[in-house]
Amino acid sequence: MPYERAAPAPNLVPIAFRAGGFLPRRIPFMAGATFAAALGLWWTATSLGWVSDLALPPPAGVLAAFSEMITNGMLVKHMAASLQRLLIGFALGGSFGIAVGFAIGLSSIARSSALPLVSALFPIPKIALLPLFILWLGIGEVSKVATIAFGVFSPMVIATFGGVDSVDRGLIRMAQSFGVPRWTIIRRIVLPGAMPAILSGARISASIAIILLTAAEMIGAQYGIGAMVLASGNLMRTEQLVAGVLVLSALGFSVSQGIGLAEKRLLRWR
Amino acid sequence: MDLVARNITHAYGGMRVLDDVSLTARGGEIVAVLGPSGCGKSTLLRIMGGLEKPVSGDVFTSGETAPGTLNPLTYVFQDFALVPWLSVTDNVMLPLQHHPMSDTDRRARVSSALARVNLSDFSAAYPKQLSGGMKQRASIARALAVEPAVFLMDEPLSALDAQTRDLLMEDLTRLWTETQFSAIYVTHNIAEAVRLGHSVAVLSRRPGRIREIVKIDMPLAERREGAPELIRARDAIWDLIRAEAAVADREISHAL
Structure with missing residues (x-):
């Protein structure tokens, strides 16, 4: 009688569950609570006088500095100057970077000539080139934009050609076996296949662009968040300084949200 | 041909x-x-x-x-080679796009090819949404659409x-x-x-x-x-393969 239930063994020991953990999840409202706690700590520390107002202004002071800059129009002026530099620099560096990355990914000549050059440029901290750009292009907008564009260019090249290299060769051979023209293969197979890498390159180079933007504006600019932060420091107006830093945080955050949105739309097929 | x-x-x-x-x-x-x-x-x-x-x-x-043949020699691949970011329809459409013909003709070729492999209901699906068998049927539809020789x-x-x-x-x-x-x-x-x-x-x-x-x-x-004729063919092929394996074994024992 093989299917009859066996009599229970004398000592039944339950087995232990061993597969817990390694699955971090998002707990709802935890992010908001953390921010509230940080704000609370900041408020307590300043209102109880643990730190001087000069070293760390109270939240209310920062808020006041914000509203002052909004009403006297300075925030818009600084933001407009910074955004313009950032967008033009990022667009220029990004588009050239993608183009050169594709060339390196698709042509042996470009790979043998441009890649070593880009690899040599890549490790240069691009802010070191700003003085040179100022000598060449003057102290105005062009030298700042050039620094940002240059800083965006090399990581975009590296990300793009890595993405092109990672495109499934089987898909390319498939398209060739159907006689699909080269340009269509590049547009419909290689470009979408490289898109995940291009977008993650954009994410990295956007943060590089914001660093360069701030540094370039600190070296020589009348308007711009970086210039404003530096000037506030020099005048010991820390509440305005902190407000500027918060603006930079918001700027970086919205750029990365924007790229996240682009990923969601362009990489829906994943 | x-x-x-x-x-x-x-x-x-x-x-x-x-x-x-x-x-x-x-x-x-x-x-x-x-x-x-x-x-x-x-x-x-x-x-x-x-x-x-x-x-x-x-x-x-x-x-x-034949006059309708767009790509005489057409592959069907083991790993399907479906483009992940194109829907089933667009995958079948891809090899038709560069041929001079009306959009109506193209769409007619795609829908008839999908109908022949019973995938019409999945024309809008992405490859990752399909089972293995459906993926291969989609890739067969892509081949059928160019009417290979x-x-x-x-x-x-x-x-x-x-x-x-x-x-x-x-x-x-x-x-x-x-x-x-x-x-x-x-x-x-x-x-x-x-x-x-x-x-x-x-x-x-x-x-x-x-x-x-x-x-x-x-x-x-x-x-x-299990048809007798197929079994006969299978056995004949097996004999060839066995003889081959025996040769291989002899070669290995020589090598030792």
């Missing part, structure tokens, strides 16, 4: 994979190419469709293609489970009965070879040589699992 390979020899970095192979796919016939893994049968197929250059030997076509099938059922494989063999039989296409069908599976091949070219171990071409006269539509 016939596809003729003459005296194909190929090597990868000094390792010979094909040795003087000649093979002909005649119009309206499926030639199964059967051999152990690594015997060069997939390489032979890639050479015959112009995806690889042989060290020596030539591949020719002879005869006219010769299908070049590279182990099309090897990535599928046994049940799906049986169902797809029935599909392929039905498709062939509807339009007598010619095909080279590369496989390592004897059951597939005897079910779908009008003839079975048995390749030796590496370097691949044609050991024998076994003809099977039974019509495709009448072939069933």
